[in-house]
Structures are given as C-alpha cells and as structure tokens.
Amino acid sequence: MTSLKNKVALVTGGSRGIGAAIAKRLADEGAAVAVTYSQSKAKAEALVAEITKGGGRALAIQADNRDPDAVEAAVGAVAEKHGRIDILVNNAGVFDAGTVTEVTADDFDRTMDVNVKAVFLATRAAAAHMPEGGRVISIGSNLAQRVPWPGMSLYVLSKSALVGFTKAVARDLGPKGITVNIVHPGSTDTDMNPADGELAGPQRGLMAIPRFNEASDVAGVVAWLAGPDGRSVTGAEFTIDGGTNA
Numbered sequence: 001m002t003s004l005k006n007k008v009a010l011v012t013g014g015s016r017g018i019g020a021a022i023a024k025r026l027a028d029e030g031a032a033v034a035v036t037y038s039q040s041k042a043k044a045e046a047l048v049a050e051i052t053k054g055g056g057r058a059l060a061i062q063a064d065n066r067d068p069d070a071v072e073a074a075v076g077a078v079a080e081k082h083g084r085i086d087i088l089v090n091n092a093g094v095f096d097a098g099t100v101t102e103v104t105a106d107d108f109d110r111t112m113d114v115n116v117k118a119v120f121l122a123t124r125a126a127a128a129h130m131p132e133g134g135r136v137i138s139i140g141s142n143l144a145q146r147v148p149w150p151g152m153s154l155y156v157l158s159k160s161a162l163v164g165f166t167k168a169v170a171r172d173l174g175p176k177g178i179t180v181n182i183v184h185p186g187s188t189d190t191d192m193n194p195a196d197g198e199l200a201g202p203q204r205g206l207m208a209i210p211r212f213n214e215a216s217d218v219a220g221v222v223a224w225l226a227g228p229d230g231r232s233v234t235g236a237e238f239t240i241d242g243g244t245n246a
C-alpha cells in the first residue's frame with residue numbers, strides 16, 4: 001500500500017492501543033512515522049522495531065503531553081529530521097473517571113493538559129512545518145456526542161473541546177490547503193477499555209452492532225482521512241462506534 005508514500009506522520013501516544021495501530025497503518029501505507037509516549041519506552045521501541053522490520057520507517061520519542069516543552073520538542077525533532085510534517089494525529093489521551101463532585105481540580109488539570117492543551121500545542125507547532133495537503137486528525141470520543149452514564153464529566157469536557165477546536169482550526173488552516181478533522185471512537189479494545197472488562201457488557205448493550213472496535217478499525221478511518229481521498233474533508237467528525245445510542 002502506498003497512499004502515503006513520501007509522507008511524514010507524527011502520532012502522539014503511539015506506544016499502545018489506538019495510537020500504535022494508527023502508526024502501523026500509516027507506516028504500511030508508506031509514511032515515515034514518529035510516535036510519542038510518556039512511559040511505555042519498551043512498547044514504543046518494539047513498535048518501531050516491528051515497523052522497521054517490515055521495511056517501514058519509524059521513530060519513538062519520549063514526550064509527556066503534560067510537559068509543553070516536550071510536546072513542542074517532539075514536533076521540532078520530527079520536522080528537523082524530515083524537513084516537514086504532513087500528518088499529525090493527536091491521539092494521546094487519559095480518562096479520569098468520577099462524577100463532578102468526586103473529581104478534583106488536579107484531575108481537571110491532568111485531563112485538560114493531556115487531552116486538550118497538548119493538542120493545541122502540537123497542532124500549533126506542527127502547522128508551522130506542514131505543507132499544502134497536510135492533515136491534522138484528532139482522536140475524540142463518541143462520549144462527546146452522547147453520555148450514557150455518570151462519572152465522565154472531565155473526559156467529556158476535554159473531548160467536546162476538541163470538537164470546537166477542530167472546526168475552528170479547519171478554518172485557520174484551510175487557506176493553506178490543510179485539512180483538520182476529528183475521529184470519535186466508541187468502545188475500542190485497548191488497555192483503556194478492555195473488551196473483556198467489567199463495563200464491557202453494558203457498552204455492548206448500547207450498540208447496534210454489539211462488538212468492540214479493534215484499534216485497527218479506528219486506524220483505517222484515520223488512514224483514509226490522511227490519504228488523497230480525504231483532501232476535501234475538513235472540519236468534520238467521524239464516529240466509529242457500532243451505532244452506539246444512549
């Protein structure tokens with residue numbers, strides 16, 4: 001597959017789960033891929049080894065989304081190595097559970113730093129190195145569209161913020177020929193939300209097709225948006241959740 005031949009991609013939070021699947025898929029399509037991680041050095045390096053062994057090009061960078069300097073430095077390192085960034089996937093995210101009276105101001109800061117502020121910082125930094133035809137794709141959540149249970153206020157706040165950011169930045173970067181979109185996974189089998197976890201059954205009960213996404217299901221939509229067929233799609237939301245309804 002060569003739809004992304006000669007493209008350069010940066011995926012935040014690419015050591016595990018959805019981000020790792022996206023990195024693999026973009027590399028399979030021919031892109032040189034860099035992934036960031038906060039803690040999972042071994043997993044990030046194993047992913048790079050797997051991509052490289054398959055003939056792809058990959059790089060792992062330690063960059064905690066809570067550290068603005070690290071986020072900007074990661075973008076700078078990729079731009080310096082390759083001369084540009086064609087595709088930014090804002091994937092890294094955390095889920096702090098708790099009702100509005102249970103979560104704390106520190107929880108708020110953590111969620112917003114990782115899920116929102118770092119997206120702003122990475123997008124701003126990457127846009128400076130992004131040529132015409134560039135792509136910014138953020139990973140949101142179907143919980144920004146419907147909230148079936150209590151205990152999600154901070155996460156929903158953060159992912160809803162990304163919807164507005166996506167629509168606004170699509171306007172900012174449109175004149176440069178850069179598209180900006182958001183992909184909303186529903187229940188997806190990862191460490192964050194295992195398909196055999198105790199909350200999995202109720203999630204399946206909300207779906208028209210009662211199966212968890214595999215991370216590769218999300219990666220397929222991201223690869224399509226990143227590729228040539230996505231060139232006229234911007235400011236848009238894509239929901240991948242088996243027809244979940246609250």
Ligand SMILES: NC(=O)c1ccc[n+]([C@@H]2O[C@H](COP(=O)([O-])OP(=O)(O)OC[C@H]3O[C@@H](n4cnc5c(N)ncnc54)[C@H](OP(=O)(O)O)[C@@H]3O)[C@@H](O)[C@H]2O)c1
Nearest residue numbers: 013015016017018037038039040064065093188190192193
């Ligand atoms: N799984 C779902 O059901 C689901 C549904 C909707 C949306 N999403 C969204 O999809 C994205 C990926 O989720 P996932 O399920 O793949 O989660 P995951 O399995 O927990 O993996 C999270 C990834 O993000 C990285 N990360 C976490 N905190 C970070 C930080 N402070 N700085 C840099 N990287 C950090 C992790 O790196 P380390 O390995 O170094 O910790 C890891 O690579 C998130 O934005 C999540 O909100 C997931």
